Amino acid sequence: MRAGMVAIMLAMLVGCGSGGGGEVKSDVIVDRVDREPLSGPITSPRDATFGKLLNSYRLASGAGSVQFDSRLNAAAQKHAQDMVDQNYFAHRGRDGRTVGDRVRAEGYDFRFVGEALGARQQTEAQVMTDWQNSPTHDAVLTDRRAEDFGLGVAGSGTSTKWALVVGAEK
Numbered sequence: 001m002r003a004g005m006v007a008i009m010l011a012m013l014v015g016c017g018s019g020g021g022g023e024v025k026s027d028v029i030v031d032r033v034d035r036e037p038l039s040g041p042i043t044s045p046r047d048a049t050f051g052k053l054l055n056s057y058r059l060a061s062g063a064g065s066v067q068f069d070s071r072l073n074a075a076a077q078k079h080a081q082d083m084v085d086q087n088y089f090a091h092r093g094r095d096g097r098t099v100g101d102r103v104r105a106e107g108y109d110f111r112f113v114g115e116a117l118g119a120r121q122q123t124e125a126q127v128m129t130d131w132q133n134s135p136t137h138d139a140v141l142t143d144r145r146a147e148d149f150g151l152g153v154a155g156s157g158t159s160t161k162w163a164l165v166v167g168a169e170k
Contacts, residue, residue: 050124050151054141057132061142066166071106072150076115076163078102080152083161089119099165111170112145118162124151127162140166 055065079093079102086094093102099115116137121127131137146166153162 050128051149053124053128054149057128058142058146063142063144063146066146066149069108069148069150069167071108072103072148072165072167073152074150075099075102075106075108075152076150076165077152077154079115079165080154080161080163083117083163084155084159089117089161091115091117103165103167108148108167109170110167112143113165113167114140114143114146115166116140116162116164118164120158120160121162122157122160127164131164140164 051066051068058065079099082093083089088094092098097105100110100113103110103113116131118127118130121130128141131141141164143166145168147168149164149166151162151164153160155161
């Protein structure tokens with residue numbers, strides 16, 4: 001009987017899911033403020049929860065794994081912080097720079113680069129789930145051309161901004 005109640009409660013929780021909020025163009029925005037946000041750049045690929053989540057998902061999707069790249073990470077972190085500081089949410093920075101411009105400025109000479117943005121998610125798992133549930137973002141997560149990644153996050157609560165950059169060098 002107790003196991004049955006647990007199963008029913010779990011089913012109800014799954015039904016509540018991660019669907020709250022809406023999608024804006026190719027950027028995932030949801031209203032969730034239930035944990036303290038991750039702060040600062042991810043600096044250790046071995047300890048990066050997101051890297052593990054991303055590679056697990058990529059491998060299950062038939063794409064190869066990607067490696068942490070400090071230059072992509074710097075570009076992602078700076079963009080996430082700029083979006084918070086300048087109060088906007090877009091792939092093109094207020095200065096007009098694109099993701100390609102930002103990664104080149106960090107010394108990453110790419111043949112391929114992609115970017116996914118998120119807002120208001122409070123954990124790596126939440127932003128990953130929201131990106132997986134968006135066809136545009138899922139395409140970035142699973143692009144077979146990607147070999148490297150960097151993840152930036154800035155802000156807190158409803159002002160949290162995320163930037164994932166994936167790429168491959170020439």
